[in-house]
Structures are given as structure tokens and as C-alpha cells.
Amino acid sequence: MPPTPRMNKIPDSVLASVVDLATDAIICADQQYLVTVFNEGAVRIFGYQASEMLGQPLSKLLPQRFRARHDHHLRDFASGRVASRRMGDRAEVFGVRKNGEEFPADASISRVESPVGIVFSVVLRDVSEQRRAEGMVRTLLAEAEAAIRARDDMLGLVSHDLRNPVNAVKMLAGAIIRMQRAGEPVPHAVAEHAGVMLQASTQMDALIQDLLDVTLLESGKMRLVAQATNAERAIRTAVGTLAPLAAGSAVKLTVSVDAGVPEFEADPDRLVQLLSNLVGNAVKFSPPGSEVRIEAARVDDEVHFAVKDKGIGISAEELPRAFDRYWQSKRTNRSGAGLGLAIARGIVQAHGGKIRIESTSGRGTTVFFTLPLAASEPPDEG
Ligand SMILES: Nc1ncnc2c1ncn2[C@@H]1O[C@H](COP(=O)(O)OP(=O)(O)OP(=O)(O)O)[C@@H](O)[C@H]1O
Ligand SMILES: [Mg+2]
Structure with missing residues (x-):
């Protein structure tokens, strides 16, 4: 058997400063759900000094409307067999700061059996910035999609309405050319202009057809005659x-x-x-x-x-x-x-x-x- 590497035990004071310096809130509570540890991260996120929170009920950090349900969950968790779980698996978790402001949070809770009884520890992160950014992306995406839809509707409408007048120009230019070919007295310059008009309106018609096709394809409405x-x-x-x-x-x-x-x-x-x-x-x-x-x-x-x-x-x-x-x-x-x-x-x-x-x-x-x-x-x- 390979020798197990010897690991030095980390002194408690070092562990305490690791907990203190963490950017996440690390909060412990005893069997009565009263706060026993409130690190620097928690102070920053919740706005309470550690001295204000020690000995206070954990539920003080939750919005009023969640407190009853939370106490119930905690009691379940205390007597259950699971030793740790992510909070808010079923619904989003919210915290409340000292100034009354609510914020969305990612949190997990663990239960540790210790010589002084059960200790609950909560690790919590304020995700308001993240949620705000996600919300902004969702709004921008929805706005962009709406703008594209509006542009396509407009395009479909405009190109549809352009077809008739363009076809009128095409038909009449063609008629002038046919008159000249039939030997009717059409001035040479007029026939020449009619030729240019026919070419230009044919091009315009093809472009309109393409725009209509693209809108049809985009909306999945292109029908095939197989x-x-x-x-x-x-x-x-x-x-x-x-x-x-x-x-x-x-x-x-x-x-x-x-x-x-x-x-x-x-x-x-x-x-x-x-x-x-x-x-x-x-x-x-x-x-x-x-x-x-x-x-x-x-x-x-x-x-x-x-x-x-x-x-x-x-x-x-x-x-x-x-x-x-x-x-x-x-x-x-x-x-x-x-x-x-x-x-x-x-x-x-x-x-x-x-x-x-x-x-x-x-x-x-x-x-x-x-x-x-x-x-x-x-x-x-x-
Ligand atoms: N065979 C090709 N050789 C080189 N470049 C090509 C070729 N086919 C397409 N392209 C490039 O791809 C672009 C898009 O082609 P596409 O057919 O969609 O549009 P277009 O020919 O520019 O205009 P439209 O087809 O609407 O008249 C072209 O503008 C060109 O830059
Ligand atoms: Mg092309």
C-alpha cells in the first residue's frame, strides 16, 4: 500500500480567517436556529454588523413572507437524513438586507453534528447583479426579435403593395415596344426609353419577388407545389x-x-x-x-x-x-x-x-x- 501523505492540520485561527475573508456570506446557527457565526461576506451582503446578528434568529435574514415556510423547511432538514442541500431547489431564494431591501440569492445549507449539538451552516451569494444582467439580455433579445418581426411584416406588406404598380409599368413598357415592332408610329426615342423601363421594372419585380420569398421562408409559409x-x-x-x-x-x-x-x-x-x-x-x-x-x-x-x-x-x-x-x-x-x-x-x-x-x-x-x-x-x- 502506498504511504498516505501526512497532512498538517490547519490551525483553527487560519480556518477562521478563511471563513471571514470569503466573499460569500457564511452563516452558522445552532439548534434553536440562532446565529453563531456571521462572516465579513455576510456583513457586506446583509448590512448588519456581526455583533448585531449573533444570537438573533436566522430567519431575520429572510423576507417576512418566507419566514414561516423557511422554519418549516429547517425543521424538516434538521430531522431528515440529508446532510446538505442547495436551498431554493423548488423556488428562488431571497434574502433581506438590514435596510429592508430584498435580493435574489444562491444558497446552500448543511447540517453538521458537533459535540455541542447540531450546527447549521449556510453559504449564500447575492445574485442580484447576475439576475439584472440576465433580465437585460432577455429584454434585449425580445426587443430584437420584435424588431425583426416588425421589419419582416413591413417588408412583406410593402413588397406586396409594390408589385401591382411595378407590373403596370412593366406591362405598359412592353406594350410600347410591341407597338413599335408592329410598325405603329412610335418615335424611336420613346421605344428606346420603354426598353430601359422594361428592363428596370423587370429587375424591380424580381427583387420584390425575392423579398416576398424571404419573408415567406422566414415565417415557414413557403408552400411547395410538388x-x-x-x-x-x-x-x-x-x-x-x-x-x-x-x-x-x-x-x-x-x-x-x-x-x-x-x-x-x-x-x-x-x-x-x-x-x-x-x-x-x-x-x-x-x-x-x-x-x-x-x-x-x-x-x-x-x-x-x-x-x-x-x-x-x-x-x-x-x-x-x-x-x-x-x-x-x-x-x-x-x-x-x-x-x-x-x-x-x-x-x-x-x-x-x-x-x-x-x-x-x-x-x-x-x-x-x-x-x-x-x-x-x-x-x-x-
Ligand atoms: N459563386 C460565387 N462565387 C463567389 N462569391 C459568391 C458566389 N456566390 C455567392 N457569393 C458571395 O455571396 C454573396 C451572397 O450571395 P447571394 O446570391 O445571396 O446574393 P447576391 O448574389 O449578392 O444578391 P442576389 O442574389 O440577391 O441578387 C454574394 O454577394 C457574393 O459575395
Ligand atoms: Mg445571388
């Missing part, structure tokens, strides 16, 4: 819309769909929207002459998609923010609203799929997402 969906057709549709943009910056769009991808259950319009957002980004952040590849393959019960570019990439520090609403890298030209990826993620999750992004600064970016072959309930998102 039906048999062909992955290749969805990809070709998205690529078709983006072809002019890609041609403008000489970016080559390549599509590769595995033969084994079956028709699957999804919302085809949302899938096109999602692919358009990803391919749009890939084109927007790629240098002229580079390639953007869109791939799809079946893996078990899922379709795996990937949109790959060799563009400017996203730095490792910025990557975790990429899916945040309104987030845009400071390094990129900030056309757009920073909503495309947030919406893309929302659409994938609404289908019960997963999305992730891999990127190397200066090298390129790939966004991977999976959609289940059979539409399923989306998992609960925290």
Missing part, C-alpha cells in the same frame, strides 16, 4: 434564362446530368428558381472565358446537384456568412440584394434536402445540394 420533376429540364430552363448574362461575360455554361436520374417529386418552379440563383451567382462572380458546370446525379434516394465555377471564390472567414440574408462579400461588386443564397437554402430545406458551399478564394466555388426523390416533411430547423 409534382413529377425532370432534373435536366429544370437545369436547361435555368441555364436558358442565364444564357444572355453568361454570353455577355463570355462564360461557358456546361450541363452534365447522369442517365440514372429519374423523374422525382419536387416543385419544378422552385427548383428552377434555386438553380437560377446558383448559376446566376456562378456567372456573376466568374472571369470572362471561364466555365460554369451544372451537374446532377442520383445517389441512393436522392438527387445530388452541384454548381461549380472557377471564379473569385469566397474566403474561409466569410464562408459561414454566405447563406445569411442580405450578406454580400465586401470584395465583390454588390449588385443584387444578398438574398439569392438565403432563398436557395430555404427552397432546399422546404424540400427536405441539404445544401452546402465549398469555396477557395481566387480558385472558385461549388454549391452542392441534395433533394430527396420523394418529397418529405422538411426537418425542423432551429
Whole structure:
């Protein structure tokens, strides 16, 4: 057997000063619940001098309304088998200072059998500051949540009401262009202005649609119209819309769909929207002459998609923010609203799929997402 280390007994005077100097209140009481020890910490917390409290009932340190219950608990504790316990396991503990002020406390009590009978000892800490800080954090959080809700409601409302007038501008600009094409006498400058109006109002309409989608996703109200969906057709549709943009910056769009991808259950319009957002980004952040590849393959019960570019990439520090609403890298030209990826993620999750992004600064970016072959309930998102 290894020898037991010899430990010197700590002198009582040292123990007494350890007790005295503790920042917590350390209070002892005898069998009659009369105070026998009241350390410096207790003096600071309760505002009584030790001489004022010695011999006084312990319950004097509790608010009046708790005294009867406390005496009852103490008697239970004195006769019970448990030698120590945390006070307030069932409800919060409060103390009362000499000036009558109440405060919340963390306290534990122990019962020690000694030659002079039972000694109760209470260790107590004033937690008013902590509770105040917790309360402040709760209030701030609630206020921030309310502000976000108010902003989203407002956004939803404003964008909804903006749609009709914007569509009116879009329609009328389109009508002027069609009149000119039909050979009607429309001055050249008017037709040219109508073209700019059409382009601007189309952009505005797309932005409003994105804002509405984001509010829908946020409130979990995005509804999918699931039906048999062909992955290749969805990809070709998205690529078709983006072809002019890609041609403008000489970016080559390549599509590769595995033969084994079956028709699957999804919302085809949302899938096109999602692919358009990803391919749009890939084109927007790629240098002229580079390639953007869109791939799809079946893996078990899922379709795996990937949109790959060799563009400017996203730095490792910025990557975790990429899916945040309104987030845009400071390094990129900030056309757009920073909503495309947030919406893309929302659409994938609404289908019960997963999305992730891999990127190397200066090298390129790939966004991977999976959609289940059979539409399923989306998992609960925290
Ligand atoms: N393929 C990519 N390559 C490099 N950076 C990207 C790529 N995709 C997204 N990003 C970065 O992430 C940001 C957010 O993308 P997101 O699609 O959400 O918004 P956006 O394209 O800026 O605007 P919106 O899509 O609303 O028109 C972009 O501004 C860009 O900084
Ligand atoms: Mg985008």
C-alpha cells in the first residue's frame, strides 16, 4: 500500500480567517436556529454588523413572507437524513438586507453534528447583479426579435403593395415596344426609353419577388407545389434564362446530368428558381472565358446537384456568412440584394434536402445540394 501523505492540520485561527475573508456570506446557527457565526461576506451582503446578528434568529435574514415556510423547511432538514442541500431547489431564494431591501440569492445549507449539538451552516451569494444582467439580455433579445418581426411584416406588406404598380409599368413598357415592332408610329426615342423601363421594372419585380420569398421562408409559409420533376429540364430552363448574362461575360455554361436520374417529386418552379440563383451567382462572380458546370446525379434516394465555377471564390472567414440574408462579400461588386443564397437554402430545406458551399478564394466555388426523390416533411430547423 502506498504511504498516505501526512497532512498538517490547519490551525483553527487560519480556518477562521478563511471563513471571514470569503466573499460569500457564511452563516452558522445552532439548534434553536440562532446565529453563531456571521462572516465579513455576510456583513457586506446583509448590512448588519456581526455583533448585531449573533444570537438573533436566522430567519431575520429572510423576507417576512418566507419566514414561516423557511422554519418549516429547517425543521424538516434538521430531522431528515440529508446532510446538505442547495436551498431554493423548488423556488428562488431571497434574502433581506438590514435596510429592508430584498435580493435574489444562491444558497446552500448543511447540517453538521458537533459535540455541542447540531450546527447549521449556510453559504449564500447575492445574485442580484447576475439576475439584472440576465433580465437585460432577455429584454434585449425580445426587443430584437420584435424588431425583426416588425421589419419582416413591413417588408412583406410593402413588397406586396409594390408589385401591382411595378407590373403596370412593366406591362405598359412592353406594350410600347410591341407597338413599335408592329410598325405603329412610335418615335424611336420613346421605344428606346420603354426598353430601359422594361428592363428596370423587370429587375424591380424580381427583387420584390425575392423579398416576398424571404419573408415567406422566414415565417415557414413557403408552400411547395410538388409534382413529377425532370432534373435536366429544370437545369436547361435555368441555364436558358442565364444564357444572355453568361454570353455577355463570355462564360461557358456546361450541363452534365447522369442517365440514372429519374423523374422525382419536387416543385419544378422552385427548383428552377434555386438553380437560377446558383448559376446566376456562378456567372456573376466568374472571369470572362471561364466555365460554369451544372451537374446532377442520383445517389441512393436522392438527387445530388452541384454548381461549380472557377471564379473569385469566397474566403474561409466569410464562408459561414454566405447563406445569411442580405450578406454580400465586401470584395465583390454588390449588385443584387444578398438574398439569392438565403432563398436557395430555404427552397432546399422546404424540400427536405441539404445544401452546402465549398469555396477557395481566387480558385472558385461549388454549391452542392441534395433533394430527396420523394418529397418529405422538411426537418425542423432551429
Ligand atoms: N459563386 C460565387 N462565387 C463567389 N462569391 C459568391 C458566389 N456566390 C455567392 N457569393 C458571395 O455571396 C454573396 C451572397 O450571395 P447571394 O446570391 O445571396 O446574393 P447576391 O448574389 O449578392 O444578391 P442576389 O442574389 O440577391 O441578387 C454574394 O454577394 C457574393 O459575395
Ligand atoms: Mg445571388
